Amino acid sequence: MSRSVVVIMMAVLLDAVGIGLILPILPALLRSLAGANSNISTHFGALLAIYALMQFLFAPILGALSDRFGRRPVLLLSLVGAALDYLLMAAAPSLIWLYIGRVLSGVTGANLSVATAYLTDVTPEGDRARRFGQMGAMMGIGFIAGPLIGGALGGVYLRAPFLAAAAMNALNLLLAWWALPESRTAAMRSQAAARRLNLNAFASLHRLDGTPQLMPLVGVYAVIVLAGQVPGVLWILYGQDHFGWSPMIAGMSLASYGACHALSQAFAIGPIVKRLGERRALVLGLAADVLGLVLMAVATHAWMPFVLLPLFAVGSMTIPALQAMMARQVDDARQGELQGTLTSTASLISAGGPLAVTAIYSATRATLPGGVWLLGAACYLAVLPLLFNARMRTLGRAEEQQAETRV
DSSP: OOHHHHHHHHHHHHHHHHHHHHGGGHHHHHHHHHOTTSOHHHHHHHHHHHHHHHHHHHHHHHHHHHHHHOHHHHHHHHHHHHHHHHHHHHTOOSHHHHHHHHHHHHHHHTTHHHHHHHHHHHSOGGGHHHHHHHHHHHHHHHHHHHHHHHHHHHHHOTTHHHHHHHHHHHHHHHHHHHHOOOOSOHHHHHHHHTSOOOOOTTHHHHHHTTSTTHHHHHHHHHHHHHHHHHHHHHHHHHHHHHSOOOHHHHHHHHHHHHHHHHHIIIIIHHHHHHHHOHHHHHHHHHHHHHHHHHHHHHOOSTTHHHHHHHHHHHHTTHHHHHHHHHHTTSOGGGHHHHHHHHHHHHHHHHHHHHHHHHHHHHHHTTTOTTHHHHHHHHHGGGHHHHHSSHHHHHHHHHHHHHHHHHO
16 A cells, blocks of 8 residues: 555544544533523534535535645645634634534535545556545544544543544644645646636536436435435434443444444455456445345344344445446546535435434334335335446446456
């Protein structure tokens, strides 16, 4: 693994840890700023939604700017902004300042699209799925470690996690400044500069629709992210309601869920894609996810979700395999724009998905508590016409021939 890849992986890890650090203390901080009688759950959900909305708006912008001006300067500026923003939230004297800080966090957090585009630049096509899987593993580790560290620090001083997040972003900045070279040549930046820079987040899909095979894959990506809202939102809530998990068991299950995903993306996705090809690996992951969702809907004992974790871990290979397929469909000058579009698509779904999932669960909890899991599985039906149309079958045959050649 090259030095630049190590730096990007560390940047993603520290970003994820920094985000996870603040989650355990947000409810207590909201009570201290808004008052104990305020609707804390509404503010909590609004802060999460604002973060996702800002990522939707700014991920394609940062991606397009990195195409034109280079990955390194955009990444460095976003890290400076993130460090200053966490300091702002640590000192926030009122609720409105916390909202302002969360808006800025979403803007700077959109740099994931730049990090993904950088990996695309420096990784050969055949290795991209493995690299994307490793990046997903770093995010998984960060989201496991972050809440644990944040909970411990918050017990000492309520705003300490914000200070720790600022320090981590500063460390991230120093690491990137010292060891991260620019991945795009002057010729590549000039090619991107020749295109009009459109800073409209909604326009990015339109600009990418000239590649026939790309738009169906973006549709598959959106469906996978949408279905993933179900376990992402309900895992703890459903476990406590339906299985009677204690807080300790719930925490263990969440850590186990993240660990299985991290291990799968770090060590399994590369060999599987090399053996089966990206399209077959994607189909395998989709099948595992559907089976896991259906079995969760009918699970009756508290230990059963733990047994299903390997299925969800196999399902986690869908996004890296799909990202590698999509990266092959656009030229080098547009990789940042593509990754920004994907990040903004996921962020837009993440802004509304938790609200929809919890609303459906609340409406069906008494009559059909497992119904929302079945609904998540049913979402994957929308993948079939997108993934198995004539153009996708042609793409799949070419990709599978490449996989057989590599074997």
